Amino acid sequence: MIRLKVYENGKSNVIETTTGDSLLTILRGSGYNIYAPCGGRGTCGKCLVNIKGNGFVQSCTFFPDKDIEIILPGQAEVIILTSQTDYLEDLPFDGGISLGMGTHSVGVAVDIGTTTVVMYFMDMITGETRKIASFLNPQHLYGADVITRIGYCQENVNGLKGLQEVIISAINKELENFVKESGFAADSIEKMVFVGNTTMLHILLGEDPVSIALAPFVPKFTSRQLRTGNETGFNINSGAIIETLPCISAYVGADIVAGVAALKNLHKNYIFLDIGTNGELALARGDKLFTCATAAGPAFEGANISCGMAAVTGAISAFNRQGKYQVIGNTAPEGICGSGIVDIVAYMLLEDIIDETGLLQEPFIIDGMKKLRVLQQDIREIQLAKSAIYSGIIILINHAGLSFNEIDALYLAGGFGNYLNISSAIQIGLLPSELKDRIYPVGNSAGIGSLQYLRSKKFGSKINKVIENSSYIELSDIDEFNMQFALNMNFLKNNYHGKDQTF
Ligand code: FES
Structure with missing residues (x-):
């Protein structure tokens, strides 16, 4: 039997355990929440805990065999997008789908x-x-x-x-x-x-x-x-x-179905893009809806980036240049979230710190803070993710028989779409420069869609229409996608770049 003394947020607790399990498993078994984006496979390097006298270790690959004291990282605050926007339906309440169980419902x-x-x-x-x-x-x-x-x-x-x-x-x-x-x-x-x-x-x-x-x-x-x-x-x-x-x-x-249904009928031909831990896309051509999903991976959630983190307190969420960046919660920076890494890569391109192939000569250190640096492998992750999404957009446009000129709007759904600097996203080739004046963040369309479903019977018909009119394109079955994916891996130096952001 060994004793593990665990410190978290100023409190301590002792766990008595036998040897054999990873520290991650032991801590979880005792009710502690440890962030483990790769699921404990030892590949993401994010499940760090501080062992007194030993420094930081990956808890999923550390197997305690003697008494130790462990300091856990504090829990971060998260900012979550919940509100309505001008692009989303706000239907009048018509009794919705009440079951009529009583006067309090x-x-x-x-x-x-x-x-x-x-x-x-x-x-x-x-x-x-x-x-x-x-x-x-x-x-x-x-x-x-x-x-x-x-x-x-x-x-x-x-x-x-x-x-x-x-x-x-x-x-x-x-x-x-x-x-x-x-x-x-x-x-x-x-x-x-x-x-x-x-x-x-x-x-x-x-x-x-x-x-x-x-x-x-x-x-x-x-x-x-x-x-x-x-x-x-x-x-x-x-x-x-x-x-x-x-x-x-x-x-x-259903998040995409509800999100598309939640859009007001403002445009005939549009693209709906939800970038989260994956990249889901829909393209409407009149009544028809073409959909696909790209295996973009969670880089834009900060998960595959060496000093990446979710968009929580301590994350660099926007970056103009060295010394001018924004941290969620206005605290000391601890890592970089998706919108921050897009800004940083755009900056590195503009300053020739990386070339069009993404080649980086040496780690890019942010503001002299050695723990906050962008590595070659991070640039590669971003290239894979941005190419997957951009190529998905191209495939859908081709499949629908449209050109960029005929697309009225590109709607960006979700939190990442909301905080993303569009000019940086265009600069790195995540979004098409051809649509630069027609890109609109719409907020949490999925959540608002689910709420509209409660509010209005009409919304149920909109959901049905999305399902009836949609077709799904499996990108892995399409040779052109693989070709596009390879083509779009590089960066384009002359892409549109807008003004500095104001913080
Ligand atoms: S969870 Fe331990 S390295 Fe990913």
């Missing part, structure tokens, strides 16, 4: 992102949004992207159950908070609507997601799923209806 719309979760609580009698809650998806501790989480389900006997339990218990915590604060009884929660990518919805419902990661990528379901409060672990009315909105394919989920 609450509906909850939940957007389960791979990284963040947003919950909208709506009074189903008046249509008033009573509360918006948001939090980091606790599953992010088990892997940054869906593939790592599916791997976790595959490799651990109770992996799926474990991931399902952590998300249900996090949602239950917010349901309980709402009940305490609002005076509504838990029994008055009669409806919950969920959007999310196909993997998130599978895990939520306890359905095996493994086939999503294996060719030919056929998920257990894409259609709307219905359960009752009785069948789930949610602390709500036992007769409540739990509904997940429909998905299009293994990698184009």
Whole structure:
């Protein structure tokens, strides 16, 4: 038996354990949250903890064999996008999909992102949004992207159950908070609507997601799923209806369906792009909707970048030049999040610190802080990610028989799209310069879509229309995609670059 003394946020605790397990496994087993984007495979270098007298070690590859003292990093605050924008529907309340259980009735719309979760609580009698809650998806501790989480389900006997339990218990915590604060009884929660990518919805419902990661990528379901409060672990009315909105394919989920449906009818031909731990795309040509997903990986969530981190307190989120950058929470910088790394790579290109092939002669150190540096491998990760997304855009445009001139708008969904400096994104070749005046961040379209579904029967028809009119293009089946992907790996020096950002 060995004793591990754990310090976190000024408190300490002793764990007694036997040898044999990794420190990550031991800490998790004792209820500590350790960020492990690669799922404990020893490849991301992010699961660091400080061992007194030993320095920082990767907790997933460290196997304690004697008494030690461990200092855990503090928990960071996260900024999550929840609000409405001018591009998204705000339909009048028409009674929505109330089940008419009584005079006190609450509906909850939940957007389960791979990284963040947003919950909208709506009074189903008046249509008033009573509360918006948001939090980091606790599953992010088990892997940054869906593939790592599916791997976790595959490799651990109770992996799926474990991931399902952590998300249900996090949602239950917010349901309980709402009940305490609002005076509504838990029994008055009669409806919950969920959007999310196909993997998130599978895990939520306890359905095996493994086939999503294996060719030919056929998920257990894409259609709307219905359960009752009785069948789930949610602390709500036992007769409540739990509904997940429909998905299009293994990698184009209900978040994209709800997001596209949430767009106001402002344009005929448009591109909808959601860059998160993957890059999902939809292109509307009139009534038709062409969709695809690019294996962009989680670089834009900071996960595959050596000093990358999520968009939380301490992350450099914008960068103009040395000495002029912005840190979330205005604290000392600890790492770089997706929007920050896009700015930094754009700057490195402009200053000839990297060439068109992405070649970097020596690590680029930010503001003299040796721990904050961009390495050659980081540039390669960004090249892979930006090329995957840009090439996906080209394939969809070609597939729809359109040219850039005929695209009215490119809508950027989600948090990354909101904080991204568009001119930097164009500079590095992530977004097309041809559309530079027609790129609009639309906010959390998936979450707002789920809320609209609660508010208005009309929105249900919009969802159905998206499903009926959509077709899915599997990029790995298309030779032209591979060709485009190789072609677009390089940077273009003469790409558009706008003005400095103002902080
Ligand atoms: S290196 Fe330990 S979780 Fe990735």
